[in-house]
Amino acid sequence: MKPMLKPALAPYVLISPFLLLFLVFGLFPIVFSFVLMFHMWDPVQGLASMEYVGLENITFAIEDPLVWTSLGNTLWMALASGMPQHLVAIPLAYLINEKMGRWRNAAMGAYFLPYITSTVAIAIMFSTLFSTDYGMVNAALAEMAKWPLLTAVLPAENIDWLGSPEAIKPVVSAVVFWRYLGFNVILYVAAMQSIPRDLYEAARMDGAKSWQQFFFITLPQLKPIMFFGVTLTVIGGLQLFEEPFILTGGKGGPEYAGMTTAMYMYRTAFDFNDFGLASAISWMLFVIILLMTVITNKAFKSKEGQA
Amino acid sequence: MLCALSWNSVLAQKTTITVAAFPAVDEIVKASLQEWQKKNPNVEVKVVGREYADHHTAMTTALATATGLPDVMTIEYGYLGRFAQSGGLEDLDKSPYKLSQYATKMVPYAMAQGRSASHGQVAIPTDIGPGAMFYRNDVLAKAKVKESDLTQSWDSFIESGLKIKQATGAHLVAHARDVKDIVIRTGIPEGEGVYFDAQGKSVIETSPRFKRAFEVAQKIRVQGLDGKINAWSNEWGEALKRGTVTVQMMGAWLGGHLQNWLAPNTSGLWRSTALPERIATSWGGTFYAIPKKAVNKDLAWSLVQHLTLNSRQQQMAFEKFNAFPALIEAQNGDFFNQPVSFLGGQKARLEWKQTASQIKPTMVFKNDSVAEEIVNAELDLVLNKNKPIDQALKDAHRLVQRRASR
Numbered sequence: 019m020k021p022m023l024k025p026a027l028a029p030y031v032l033i034s035p036f037l038l039l040f041l042v043f044g045l046f047p048i049v050f051s052f053v054l055m056f057h058m059w060d061p062v063q064g065l066a067s068m069e070y071v072g073l074e075n076i077t078f079a080i081e082d083p084l085v086w087t088s089l090g091n092t093l094w095m096a097l098a099s100g101m102p103q104h105l106v107a108i109p110l111a112y113l114i115n116e117k118m119g120r121w122r123n124a125a126m127g128a129y130f131l132p133y134i135t136s137t138v139a140i141a142i143m144f145s146t147l148f149s150t151d152y153g154m155v156n157a158a159l160a161e162m163a164k165w166p167l168l169t170a171v172l173p174a175e176n177i178d179w180l181g182s183p184e185a186i187k188p189v190v191s192a193v194v195f196w197r198y199l200g201f202n203v204i205l206y207v208a209a210m211q212s213i214p215r216d217l218y219e220a221a222r223m224d225g226a227k228s229w230q231q232f233f234f235i236t237l238p239q240l241k242p243i244m245f246f247g248v249t250l251t252v253i254g255g256l257q258l259f260e261e262p263f264i265l266t267g268g269k270g271g272p273e274y275a276g277m278t279t280a281m282y283m284y285r286t287a288f289d290f291n292d293f294g295l296a297s298a299i300s301w302m303l304f305v306i307i308l309l310m311t312v313i314t315n316k317a318f319k320s321k322e323g324q325a
Numbered sequence: 326m327l328c329a330l331s332w333n334s335v336l337a338q339k340t341t342i343t344v345a346a347f348p349a350v351d352e353i354v355k356a357s358l359q360e361w362q363k364k365n366p367n368v369e370v371k372v373v374g375r376e377y378a379d380h381h382t383a384m385t386t387a388l389a390t391a392t393g394l395p396d397v398m399t400i401e402y403g404y405l406g407r408f409a410q411s412g413g414l415e416d417l418d419k420s421p422y423k424l425s426q427y428a429t430k431m432v433p434y435a436m437a438q439g440r441s442a443s444h445g446q447v448a449i450p451t452d453i454g455p456g457a458m459f460y461r462n463d464v465l466a467k468a469k470v471k472e473s474d475l476t477q478s479w480d481s482f483i484e485s486g487l488k489i490k491q492a493t494g495a496h497l498v499a500h501a502r503d504v505k506d507i508v509i510r511t512g513i514p515e516g517e518g519v520y521f522d523a524q525g526k527s528v529i530e531t532s533p534r535f536k537r538a539f540e541v542a543q544k545i546r547v548q549g550l551d552g553k554i555n556a557w558s559n560e561w562g563e564a565l566k567r568g569t570v571t572v573q574m575m576g577a578w579l580g581g582h583l584q585n586w587l588a589p590n591t592s593g594l595w596r597s598t599a600l601p602e603r604i605a606t607s608w609g610g611t612f613y614a615i616p617k618k619a620v621n622k623d624l625a626w627s628l629v630q631h632l633t634l635n636s637r638q639q640q641m642a643f644e645k646f647n648a649f650p651a652l653i654e655a656q657n658g659d660f661f662n663q664p665v666s667f668l669g670g671q672k673a674r675l676e677w678k679q680t681a682s683q684i685k686p687t688m689v690f691k692n693d694s695v696a697e698e699i700v701n702a703e704l705d706l707v708l709n710k711n712k713p714i715d716q717a718l719k720d721a722h723r724l725v726q727r728r729a730s731r
Contacts, residue, residue: 058731060691061389062411078731083724149559151569181553183709267555268378269698273705288382290695290728291407 096255111206129200183275406689416445437686452648454576508538530722576608581647
C-alpha cells in the first residue's frame with residue numbers, strides 16, 4: 019500500500035501541530051513582547067497606536083521605585099518560601115521513603131495534593147484561615163496565648179495577617195511553601211528510590227547509623243536532583259504571581275508589601291494599560307532569573323568539583 | 326419571487342448582534358430583550374457575560390486587535406477613562422446616533438463622564454451610583470448619636486465615632502481610606518478630574534482636597550475608629566453582619582447588596598443618609614458603547630436606546646437588579662416613593678435621587694487608576710508609618726506626574 023504521506027514530508031507534517039502551537043503561543047508572544055519593549059502602546063487604541071520610543075521604557079523601568087520595591091518583595095518571598103521547601107522536603111522525603119512502608123504512596127499523595135488544588139479554592143481557604151477577627155490562625159494563637167509560658171511571646175491582639183505590610187510576606191511565603199513542598203517531596207522520593215540499595219547495605223555492615231546513612235549516602239547522591247529542584251524553585255520563586263495576587267486581592271497589599279515583580283508587570287499592562295513598560299519589566303525579570311539560574315548552576319557545580 | 330422572499334427571510338433571520346457585559350448587566354440585558362425583540366423579531370441577541378475584571382480585559386484585547394469586538398460594549402466607570410480615550414468607540418453625538426438630542430434626559434454628571442475631550446460622547450450611561458452613607462441605626466441609638474451628627478461635618482463625624490466606640494465598641498468605618506476617597510472628591514473644580522487638572526497635570530500636591538483627606542483619614546486611624554478592613558473582604562462581610570462597623574459609605578446600590586447577600590440578617594437595622602457635609606458624589610456606574618468596528622451598529626444603537634432611554638426598562642433594572650436609573654424620567658416611578666423595608670421603611674430612593682441630581686461632573690483621565698493606586702500607597706504609609714502628610718503628597722505627586730508625563 020502506498021503511504022498517504024510521502025516519507026520525506028511525513029516528519030514535517032507530523033511535527034506541524036506542535037510547531038504551529040509553539041509558533042502562535044510560544045514564539046510569537048516572546049518576539050512581540052521584545053518588540054513592545056521599545057514601543058509605547060496603549061492597547062485600547064489599537065495596534066496602529068504603537069509608537070517607537072527606543073530605550074525609554076527600559077530607563078523608566080530602571081528608575082521606577084515600584085519596580086525595585088517589587089523586586090525586593092519577590093526576592094524576600096522567593097527566599098523565604100524556597101529555602102524551607104528543600105530543607106523540609108529532603109528529610110521528609112527520607113522519612114517517607116525509609117520509614118513509611120506501605121503508607122508511602124498515601125503520604126506522598128497527601129503532600130502533593132496542594133500542588134494540584136485549584137488556586138481559587140486555595141484563595142478562599144487561606145483568606146478564611148488568616149482572617150483577622152474570625153480566622154482559625156488567630157483563634158489558635160489567642161488560645162495558645164493563655165498558656166503560661168506563651169503569654170509573653172504571643173501578641174495580645176489579633177494579627178492583621180493580610181492587611182499589615184509586616185505580615186503579608188510571611189503569609190504569602192507560607193502558602194507558597196505549603197503549595198510546593200509536595201512537589202519537591204515527590205522529586206526527592208523518586209531520586210532516593212534510584213539510589214542503589216547496596217550502598218546502604220554496605221554502610222549498615224560497617225555500622226553506620228540511620229542519620230549517618232542520610233548524611234553520607236542519601237544527601238550526596240541527591241545532589242543532581244537538588245540542583246534540578248532548586249533551579250525550578252528559583253525560577254518559580256522569581257516568577258511568583260498567583261499566591262500573592264489572590265491573597266492581596268490583586269492589588270499588592272498594604273504599602274505594596276505583597277506585590278511581586280510579575281504582579282507589577284501584570285498590573286502595569288492590564289490595570290494601567292502600559293504594555294510597553296510591562297514588556298520592559300518582563301525582560302528585566304527575565305535577565306534577573308537568568309542570572310540567578312546561572313549562579314545556582316555555578317554554586318552546585320563548584321560543590322560537585324570539591325566533592 | 327417566492328424564492329427571493331424566502332431567501333430574504335433567511336438572511337434576516339441570520340442577523341445576530343453581540344452584547345458583552347459583566348454581572349449583573351448581562352442579566353439586565355437578557356431581561357430587557359423580550360420587549361425589544363418584539364420590534365426586532367429577526368434579530369438574535371447574544372449576550373456574552375464575563376466576570377467584571379475578565380470582561381474588561383477581554384474588551385481591552387478586543388480593542389487592541391480590533392477582533393472579537395461586540396456590537397454593544399458595556400463599560401464600568403472604573404475603566405471608562407481608559408476606554409474613552411481609545412478612539413475605538415463611536416461618537417454617539419454624531420449621525421446617525423445624535424444622542425445630543427436626548428442628552429437632557431440623562432443625569433448630567435453621568436453623561437459628562439461618558440464624554441472624552443478628543444473623541445466625543447463615546448458612552449451612554451445606563452445606571453449610576455449616587456453616593457450614600459449607610460449606617461446602623463441600632464448602634465447609633467445605643468451610643469445616643471443622631472444621624473445629623475454624622476452628616477454635619479467631618480469633625481462631628483469623628484466625634485460621633487468616638488461616642489460609638491465608647492458605648493458599643495464598634496468601629497465607625499471599615500477603613501480610613503474610605504473616608505479619604507470621599508474627601509478628595511469634595512469640591513472638584515469644573516473641568517478637572519479627581520487627580521488631574523484639565524491639562525492632565527497632577528493636582529495631588531497642590532489641591533487642598535488631598536491634604537484635608539489625608540488629615541481626616543489620619544485622625545480616624547489615630548483615634549482607632551476604623552477596623553482596617555478592606556471592602557469586599559471576608560472581614561468586611563462579617564463586620565457588616567455583626568454590626569462591628571457602624572457606617573459604610575458607598576454607592577446607593579450597596580443597599581441591594583446588603584439585603585441580598587452581604588447582611589440579609591440585618592434587615593431593618595440599616596438607614597441611608599447623605600454623606601458627611603452632604604457631599605454629592607458617585608460610586609461607579611455602567612455605560613454602553615458601540616465600537617467603531619462593530620458590524621451591526623444600527624441594531625446595536627436601537628438596543629442601547631431601548632436599554633437606556635426606555636423608562637420601563639430602566640425601572641425594571643432598578644427594581645430587579647438595583648441598577649439606579651441614569652434616565653431622569655425613570656426616577657419618577659412609584660417604586661421611588663415606596664418605603665424600603667430593609668432600611669426600616671425609609672423612603673431612601675428619593676434621597677438617592679436628590680443626591681444624583683446634585684452630583685457635579687468630573688473629568689476622567691487615562692491615568693486615574695495609577696494615580697489612585699499611588700495615592701492609596703502613600704496613605705498607607707501615613708496611616709501605618711506616620712509618614713508626614715506633606716511629604717506623602719509630594720511623593721505621590723512626583724510618582725503620578727512621572728507616569729502622566731510619559
